[in-house]
Amino acid sequence: MQTLDYAIPGTxxxxxxxxxxxxxxxxxxxxxxxxYCVPFLGAYAERIMTDMAIAMIxxxxxxxxxxxxxxxxIGHAAFMALGGYTAAWCSxxxxxxxxxQTAVVPGTLFGTHQLILxxxxxxxxxxxxGAGWVVGLPSLRLRGDYLAIVTLGFGEILRVLFQQTNxxxxxxxxxxxxxxxxxxPTNPGWVFxxxxxxxxxxxxIPKSTNLFxxxxxxxxxxxxxxxxxxxxxxxxxxxxxxxxxAAEAMGVNVTRLKVRAFMFAAFFAGIAGTLYAHQSGTTLRxxxxxxxxxxxxxxxxxxxxxxxxxxxxxxAVIITGVTAALLGLTDYGLLPYRMPVFALVxxxxxIFRPKGLFGVHEIWDYLPQFGRKGAK
Amino acid sequence: MADFLQTxxxxxxxxxxxxxxxxxxxMVYGVLKLINFAHSDVVVLGAWLxxxxxVFLLPRIGVTGATWWAGGLVLILAMLLCGAxxxxxxxxxxxxxxxxxxxxxxxxxxGVSLFLQNFGQLQFTLxxxxxxxxxGALQERGQDPRTIRLAETVSIESEQKYAVRLFxxxxxxxxxxxxxxxVAAAGTYEAGRDIAIDGGVGxxxxxxxxxxxxxxxxxxxxxxxxxxxxxxxxxxxxxxxxWEHVFVSETEHGRLEKPVRITLLDLTIVGTAVALLxxxxxxxxxxxxxxxxxxxxxxxxxxxxxxIPVDRIVSMTFVLGAALAAAxxxxxxxxxxxxxxxxxxxxxxxxxxxxxAAVVGGIGNIRGATLxxxxxxxxxxxxxxxxxxxxxxxxxxxxxVFVFVLLIVVLLVKPTGIFGTTVxxxx
Numbered sequence: 001m002q003t004l005d006y007a008i009p010g011t012x013x014x015x016x017x018x019x020x021x022x023x024x025x026x027x028x029x030x031x032x033x034x035x036y037c038v039p040f041l042g043a044y045a046e047r048i049m050t051d052m053a054i055a056m057i058x059x060x061x062x063x064x065x066x067x068x069x070x071x072x073x074i075g076h077a078a079f080m081a082l083g084g085y086t087a088a089w090c091s092x093x094x095x096x097x098x099x100x101q102t103a104v105v106p107g108t109l110f111g112t113h114q115l116i117l118x119x120x121x122x123x124x125x126x127x128x129x130g131a132g133w134v135v136g137l138p139s140l141r142l143r144g145d146y147l148a149i150v151t152l153g154f155g156e157i158l159r160v161l162f163q164q165t166n167x168x169x170x171x172x173x174x175x176x177x178x179x180x181x182x183x184x185p186t187n188p189g190w191v192f193x194x195x196x197x198x199x200x201x202x203x204x205i206p207k208s209t210n211l212f213x214x215x216x217x218x219x220x221x222x223x224x225x226x227x228x229x230x231x232x233x234x235x236x237x238x239x240x241x242x243x244x245x246a247a248e249a250m251g252v253n254v255t256r257l258k259v260r261a262f263m264f265a266a267f268f269a270g271i272a273g274t275l276y277a278h279q280s281g282t283t284l285r286x287x288x289x290x291x292x293x294x295x296x297x298x299x300x301x302x303x304x305x306x307x308x309x310x311x312x313x314x315x316a317v318i319i320t321g322v323t324a325a326l327l328g329l330t331d332y333g334l335l336p337y338r339m340p341v342f343a344l345v346x347x348x349x350x351i352f353r354p355k356g357l358f359g360v361h362e363i364w365d366y367l368p369q370f371g372r373k374g375a376k
Numbered sequence: 377m378a379d380f381l382q383t384x385x386x387x388x389x390x391x392x393x394x395x396x397x398x399x400x401x402x403m404v405y406g407v408l409k410l411i412n413f414a415h416s417d418v419v420v421l422g423a424w425l426x427x428x429x430x431v432f433l434l435p436r437i438g439v440t441g442a443t444w445w446a447g448g449l450v451l452i453l454a455m456l457l458c459g460a461x462x463x464x465x466x467x468x469x470x471x472x473x474x475x476x477x478x479x480x481x482x483x484x485x486x487g488v489s490l491f492l493q494n495f496g497q498l499q500f501t502l503x504x505x506x507x508x509x510x511x512g513a514l515q516e517r518g519q520d521p522r523t524i525r526l527a528e529t530v531s532i533e534s535e536q537k538y539a540v541r542l543f544x545x546x547x548x549x550x551x552x553x554x555x556x557x558x559v560a561a562a563g564t565y566e567a568g569r570d571i572a573i574d575g576g577v578g579x580x581x582x583x584x585x586x587x588x589x590x591x592x593x594x595x596x597x598x599x600x601x602x603x604x605x606x607x608x609x610x611x612x613x614x615x616x617x618x619w620e621h622v623f624v625s626e627t628e629h630g631r632l633e634k635p636v637r638i639t640l641l642d643l644t645i646v647g648t649a650v651a652l653l654x655x656x657x658x659x660x661x662x663x664x665x666x667x668x669x670x671x672x673x674x675x676x677x678x679x680x681x682x683x684i685p686v687d688r689i690v691s692m693t694f695v696l697g698a699a700l701a702a703a704x705x706x707x708x709x710x711x712x713x714x715x716x717x718x719x720x721x722x723x724x725x726x727x728x729x730x731x732x733a734a735v736v737g738g739i740g741n742i743r744g745a746t747l748x749x750x751x752x753x754x755x756x757x758x759x760x761x762x763x764x765x766x767x768x769x770x771x772x773x774x775x776x777v778f779v780f781v782l783l784i785v786v787l788l789v790k791p792t793g794i795f796g797t798t799v800x801x802x803x
Contacts, residue, residue, distance in 0.1 A: 072483075138787045139784075141787075141791070142787060142791050145478070145482060146787060149731055149735070150787070152724075152728060153783065156725055157777050157780050160773065161777070164774075183770075287721075290724075291724055299490075302483055336604075337498070339490060339494035340494045340498070343487050343490035343491035346484075346486070346490065347469050347487040347488060350473055350480050350484040350487065354477075
């Protein structure tokens with residue numbers, strides 16, 4: 001039981017023990033609610049809600065590094081793609097080996113495939129985090145601008161590497177005949193270089209992403225990001241963002257914390273990528289790791305406010321929603337105008353409201369009854 | 377030997393292009409400490425603008441084929457236009473946020489880049505090459521289905537210059553109308569007369585359908601210098617070889633002949649690039665403007681106190697960088713005549729590699745950027761060459777990877793680049 005009030009936003013002076021279980025239960029309830037209610041709105045709504053969930057996880061994870069730590073990563077889709085490819089490789093070949101097929105019963109709340117998906121999400125996240133460590137270590141020692149370029153380059157490099165992967169084994173007998181290693185085009189290996197389809201794309205991934213898992217992971221990511229923001233680690237990250245030299249003088253190990261934040265972000269990006277890969281109708285393509293998707297996520301984070309988790313959530317919902325609406329209104333031909341307008345909004349935002357919609361604060365800080373010190 | 381020489385020629389050609397682009401990055405970084413993300417998009421603009429100028433302007437002033445000065449004219453026009461665009465970008469987007477934190481400047485730069493990439497994929501016709509001189513309802517057509525009854529008086533100077541567009545009412549909105557030629561001698565045709573067209577009106581539902589008689593001017597319509605589809609650059613330079621040598625080697629499969637060529641195009645590209653690089657060196661190190669630029673880059677506030685018009689110098693830097701980018705875009709388009717759409721990975725990689733060149737040479741340092749450009753080109757071309765020599769068949773697919781490995785190594789070993797100096801950050 002806490003007895004001291006450190007006057008830290010987000011902590012309460014005293015609270016009964018059961019309060020600890022309220023947020024996870026709320027997340028569970030949200031996920032169940034989404035899973036059982038959204039299908040009534042039709043398949044298109046279900047699709048958009050899944051897209052939104054993936055965008056929300058990606059945006060929140062990017063908030064950790066771009067928002068809290070102030071290091072500008074613009075290759076986030078590369079970590080998503082890496083996590084997605086890794087997880088999809090695991091689940092695809094697992095299913096092929098044990099069942100000889102990758103069909104998934106639609107509408108299941110939590111079956112075997114969803115369990116596999118969760119395990120694969122952990123693996124995908126871990127691999128993405130490892131890649132984050134490799135990329136972050138050289139570039140995060142330097143000033144922030146280099147990180148931007150290196151992450152952008154990382155995405156393009158990953159795209160080239162994905163294009164050079166082997167073709168995928170399409171059936172159980174084919175898989176049995178394949179060697180583990182080797183890139184001979186007539187009889188390619190499936191472990192290394194991984195058989196993930198090369199430039200043709202990775203298809204037939206088990207379609208095990210459902211709304212329950214999506215919103216469960218959105219909730220868990222939110223809880224993680226929120227707890228991180230108001231923890232001592234999070235305050236150290238925010239101090240790096242405000243003034244690196246001052247933070248270092250206060251004893252914050254700047255490089256190590258930057259790399260750690262970057263790895264957290266990459267981990268959750270990997271999870272978002274896993275959900276994306278296992279969404280129905282997805283073909284993972286090398287272009288998924290390119291800059292076009294990365295910039296979408298960057299726009300969400302900057303619009304929502306650098307450091308505002310709920311702002312990033314809101315921006316993810318708005319941008320995915322606007323895109324879906326414009327896709328629905330193809331007759332008016334407005335879709336090509338989407339990105340120019342978003343880019344203009346980005347520039348104007350930097351000129352007139354440089355901190356984004358909500359700045360470092362959360363949405364509820366702006367409501368009068370919850371208003372905290374520092375929020376306007 | 378043949379492969380080696382060919383690789384060397386490609387590396388020098390590409391290196392001069394990378395150096396030109398890297399200079400723009402490094403100059404802007406020098407004065408503003410800002411990575412100008414939109415720089416690679418100015419290169420794209422340069423390529424597309426030079427294509428537009430070549431397609432639109434050259435036929436109108438009667439230049440066809442590969443005249444040596446046509447290329448120069450296109451280059452100068454593209455540089456001027458891009459310089460103006462660079463000026464506009466600096467004044468509209470970067471100047472308002474000059475005092476803001478670095479992160480905001482970076483986001484703005486990304487915003488400008490995104491805007492140029494995506495705005496460029498929209499299609500607008502700025503100046504059409506055809507003008508409607510008469511229109512009317514097809515209901516009023518003559519007795520013969522191969523004639524149209526005119527609703528307005530039309531005077532026709534030469535039948536080749538006119539065409540008839542038929543808009544059927546059953547066709548969907550925005551569909552391309554059918555086109556017919558006019559078969560009539562030059563002269564004035566009064567309203568109410570019939571005018572013959574080849575191919576006829578056909579079985580179109582003529583009740584609400586209408587026609588337009590258009591006058592077509594020479595040359596292509598002036599479209600916004602971008603597009604969602606790749607476009608072809610017209611031939612501006614004679615691509616004949618100026619030096620050629622055939623290497624003959626005996627292999628187990630028999631005699632193998634490998635020719636190595638240096639073409640006039642390669643010489644033009646390298647020559648133009650080197651001339652621009654030398655010109656910039658002279659400008660920066662031997663003129664008053666160059667001295668002012670170096671002063672602003674050294675310390676902006678002190679330079680302002682010494683009476684240097686900082687705003688003007690910063691704009692000047694952007695204009696110079698954009699003009700060099702335009703030149704690089706032009707030369708790139710002349711060499712690889714298929715111009716990709718603005719958001720294509722080719723351009724992004726070109727810009728990224730040029731930036732890597734600037735970092736490797738020491739960002740902010742003009743000679744470093746030149747050296748870095750050639751270094752990057754040599755690493756990627758000879759990396760692939762060496763890979764092939766040791767039996768790595770797929771090595772040429774990994775050229776981009778070599779460049780970024782080099783970047784990571786440089787960042788780890790000497791983060792300031794080859795010519796860079798360490799800057800102490802003060803609180």
